[in-house]
Amino acid sequence: MKIVFRLSVLFPLPYRALPLVGNGLKKMVAATLVIFYLFVPGVVQGVYGTSEGPAKLLKSADNCRKSLFRSTGKKKYRDNWLKCIRKYGLIYSRYPVSEQAPWAMFRAAGLLSGLYAYSGRSKDLDRAIHLYQQLLRKYKGHRLADDAHYRLGQIYYKYEKDLIKARGELLEVCKRYPSGDMRPKAESLLNRISGELRRKRKPRNRISIRANKKRIAVKNIRHWSAPNYTRVVIDLDGPVKYSHHLLDADPQHGKPRRIYLDLNNACISPQIGSPVLITGNLVNQVRIGRYKRNTVRVVLDMLDGGSSKVFHLYSPFRIVVDIRGKQKVSTPVCGIRAKTVVIDSGHGGKDPGCTLGKTKEKDINFEIAKYLAKKLKQQADLKVFLTRTRDDFVPLEQRTAFANTKKADLFISLHTNIDKDRKKRGLETYYLNVTTNPDSMMVAARENASTEKGIGELQLILQKLMLNHNIQESKRLAHDVQKAMVSQLSAKHRGVRDLGVKYAPFYVLIGAEMPAILIETGFISNPIDRKHLLSQGYQRDLADGICSGMLYYLSRAKLDCIYH
Ligand SMILES: [Zn+2]
Numbered sequence: 001m002k003i004v005f006r007l008s009v010l011f012p013l014p015y016r017a018l019p020l021v022g023n024g025l026k027k028m029v030a031a032t033l034v035i036f037y038l039f040v041p042g043v044v045q046g047v048y049g050t051s052e053g054p055a056k057l058l059k060s061a062d063n064c065r066k067s068l069f070r071s072t073g074k075k076k077y078r079d080n081w082l083k084c085i086r087k088y089g090l091i092y093s094r095y096p097v098s099e100q101a102p103w104a105m106f107r108a109a110g111l112l113s114g115l116y117a118y119s120g121r122s123k124d125l126d127r128a129i130h131l132y133q134q135l136l137r138k139y140k141g142h143r144l145a146d147d148a149h150y151r152l153g154q155i156y157y158k159y160e161k162d163l164i165k166a167r168g169e170l171l172e173v174c175k176r177y178p179s180g181d182m183r184p185k186a187e188s189l190l191n192r193i194s195g196e197l198r199r200k201r202k203p204r205n206r207i208s209i210r211a212n213k214k215r216i217a218v219k220n221i222r223h224w225s226a227p228n229y230t231r232v233v234i235d236l237d238g239p240v241k242y243s244h245h246l247l248d249a250d251p252q253h254g255k256p257r258r259i260y261l262d263l264n265n266a267c268i269s270p271q272i273g274s275p276v277l278i279t280g281n282l283v284n285q286v287r288i289g290r291y292k293r294n295t296v297r298v299v300l301d302m303l304d305g306g307s308s309k310v311f312h313l314y315s316p317f318r319i320v321v322d323i324r325g326k327q328k329v330s331t332p333v334c335g336i337r338a339k340t341v342v343i344d345s346g347h348g349g350k351d352p353g354c355t356l357g358k359t360k361e362k363d364i365n366f367e368i369a370k371y372l373a374k375k376l377k378q379q380a381d382l383k384v385f386l387t388r389t390r391d392d393f394v395p396l397e398q399r400t401a402f403a404n405t406k407k408a409d410l411f412i413s414l415h416t417n418i419d420k421d422r423k424k425r426g427l428e429t430y431y432l433n434v435t436t437n438p439d440s441m442m443v444a445a446r447e448n449a450s451t452e453k454g455i456g457e458l459q460l461i462l463q464k465l466m467l468n469h470n471i472q473e474s475k476r477l478a479h480d481v482q483k484a485m486v487s488q489l490s491a492k493h494r495g496v497r498d499l500g501v502k503y504a505p506f507y508v509l510i511g512a513e514m515p516a517i518l519i520e521t522g523f524i525s526n527p528i529d530r531k532h533l534l535s536q537g538y539q540r541d542l543a544d545g546i547c548s549g550m551l552y553y554l555s556r557a558k559l560d561c562i563y564h
Contacts, residue, residue, distance in 0.1 A: 053095075054094075054098040054104075055100060057087065057091045058091055058103060061084060061087035061090075061091065061107070064083060064087050068080055068081065068084055068111075076118070081111055081115040085111045088111070089104075092104045092105045096138070102138075102142050102144055105134065106132075106135055106144050106147065109127075109131035109132045110128075110151070112128035112131065113151070116128065116159065125155065125159055128155065129152065132152050132155075133148075133152070136149070145176075146172075146176070146177035146180040146182040146186075147182055149169045149173045149176075149177075149186075150170065150173050150185060150186050153166045153167075153168075153186065154189070157193060163193050163196060163200075164267055166193055167190060167193050167194070167270065168267065168290055170190045171190070171290065173186035174270070175274055187270075191270070194269075194270050215266055215267040215294065216237055216267070217236065217267050217268065217269040218235070218266060218268050218288060218296055219235045219237055219269045219271075219272070220271075221233070221234055221235070221286055223276065223286070224401035225280030225405065226404060226405040226407060228281070228282075229280075229323070229324055229325065229405065229513060230278065230280045230282045230323045231320060231323075231400075231401040231404065231511065232300060232321045232323075233318050233321075233395075234261070234298055234318060235318045236266065236318060236319070240263045240265060240266050241263075241265070242319060243261070243262050244261045244262075244321075245262075246258075247259075256301045256302055256303065257305070258299050258300060258302060259300040259302065259308055259310075259321065260298065261297070261319065261321070262295050263295065263319075265294050266296040267290070268289075268290065274286075274288045274289065275288075275301075281303060283301065283303065283323060284301045285300075286300050287299045287301065300321060300323070305325075306324050307323070308321060308323045309321070311458075311461045311510065312461070313397060313507050315448075318397070324513070339381060339383070339410070340383040340384075340385070340407060341408060341411075341550065342386075342402065342403040342408040343376075343384065343412050344369075344387040344403070344412065344414065344508065345365040345370075345386065346361065346362070346413055346508075347361055347415075348362045348366070348388050348392050348393055349362075349391055349392045349393025350393045351393055353365065353416070354417065354418035354525075356418065356524050356525060356530070359530060362391065363391075364416050364521070364524070364533050364534070365414045365521075368521060368539050368546075371542075372412070374543075379551065385403075385406050385408070387399040396507040397507065399413070399508050400509065400516075403516070404511070407513075408513075409515075409554070410515055410554070411515070412517055412546065412550070413509065413516070414518075414521065415518060416520065416521050417521075417522065417523045417524070417525075418446075419523055420525070421525075422525050423526065424526060425495075425526035425528055426497030426522070426523070426529070427482075427485060427486070427497070427520060427521050428482070428499035428501070428519075429481055429485075429501050429502070429517055429519050430443070430444075430501075430506065430509075430517060430520070431471065431475050431477070431478045431503050431518075432462075432471065432504075432505065432506060432509040432510065432512075433471060434462050434503075435502075435503055435505070437502070440502050443502075443504060447506055447507075447518070448508075455505060462510070470512065470513075470515050470516065473557075474515045476515070477517050478501045480553040481517060481545075481546055484552060485519075485545035485546055485549060486545070487545070488541055488542075488544050488548060489541055489545055496532075499520075515553075521533060
């Protein structure tokens with residue numbers, strides 16, 4: 001049946017001309033006719049009563065179409081449409097390699113979808129879709145390809161009400177044929193579809209099977225680069241399953257080394273331009289396209305060797321690709337060059353961090369960060385940067401990327417803690433590692449703005465990433481800073497509690513090229529800690545303590561370089 005059906009698309013007339021014949025017999029007769037068409041060209045000419053070349057046939061078919069479109073009366077009769085469609089069918093089936101064939105196929109498809117508007121028969125529309133798709137397959141790169149994609153987009157939008165499919169076709173027009181004449185039309189329809197999708201999404205927040213089937217859109221691609229480092233972040237509007245692969249360079253086909261990611265059940269948001277050009281030594285550009293029906297492929301074209309790590313973060317879901325150059329970053333910090341430190345004041349902008357009444361974590365972190373930066377800047381051989389200099393929202397992955405692009409030697413992230421138990425107080429310093437301690441996991445879950453399930457997954461990712469080489473150095477830095485903070489504060493303030501050095505998987509520390517720590521300076525839920533943390537004197541002393549710890553670490557690192 002399949003074969004007969006397919007062939008009936010190519011040879012519409014005889015199959016349809018046998019309405020009164022029984023089904024089995026019908027198939028047999030149709031098959032016989034097909035054999036006739038294929039092997040006895042003279043018969044075709046006999047059937048159609050013509051021996052003209054494709055150019056003449058196209059002209060005759062075009063005349064048929066024009067005459068149909070001119071007359072409202074004619075358009076009411078199915079036979080009149082079929083007559084013209086058959087004329088076009090003859091051209092592309094009889095002369096498939098002629099230059100007229102794709103035009104005939106395209107016009108036949110157009111007539112079929114026009115006919116559908118009158119007949120309402122889904123078979124007419126299916127055949128139109130089939131012909132457009134066949135045109136795209138058979139005549140790859142033909143100048144009608146963008147028109148075919150556009151027409152498919154229109155059909156999916158107007159008749160099938162499948163916005164996602166429609167968007168896919170229109171995106172093809174914009175991406176593959178950016179200078180083609182169909183692009184403006186495609187863009188305008190894409191805008192309309194995007195608006196409708198946005199409106200549709202809102203009321204569909206309630207859980208439904210339909211919503212689960214919705215494809216997840218790739219919304220944005222962000223990137224940061226330093227000579228020896230590039231981070232690319234793919235932002236999506238929900239979690240997707242994905243895989244990533246590394247492909248070696250293929251000089252024969254002029255293809256560079258590539259990393260590609262396949263995102264399942266995904267689609268591309270129209271506002272994304274492709275390719276995204278990257279200035280750096282490691283990645284040249286990021287390309288994005290629909291690979292299969294439901295799969296979006298993101299390709300990073302590499303300029304040089306280097307290693308890559310891929311992981312994802314939640315709330316909102318995004319995939320991070322870190323690429324490092326071949327030369328290893330030196331740890332511990334050695335030599336006499338000026339050192340760079342990056343101070344990260346946690347949260348900011350729309351993300352207040354822990355909040356209790358009017359007390360917001362982001363404000364406390366920022367005050368301490370400012371004192372710390374000021375103190376560190378007094379050291380002649382230190383360059384100091386802040387991840388935020390205002391009350392701005394900065395995504396976690398951007399903070400690490402910032403430190404990496406600044407080629408920082410140390411990275412310090414400042415935070416405050418909160419707990420249901422108001423008695424809980426004290427300060428603690430973390431470095432990045434997997435943990436089984438439930439309290440540490442809770443802290444990480446909160447700082448990562450994720451669930452505990454998310455943390456479990458993150459731990460698995462961390463294990464796969466094989467952890468960076470800075471764990472031991474980060475641990476040393478954490479001990480130096482914790483010790484200095486506690487001794488500085490205890491000398492001047494009462495009730496300072498040392499909770500020690502701990503480790504947990506913090507997003508903000510993942511991918512840091514340098515020793516990196518996260519300090520929880522105290523619990524805003526505890527009255528003693530809160531009073532401390534809100535006092536300028538305490539904030540200053542805290543910054544002093546952190547500064548001494550960092551300088552001590554740097555001086556020791558220098559010694560290590562001399563003696564080892
Ligand atoms: Zn925090």
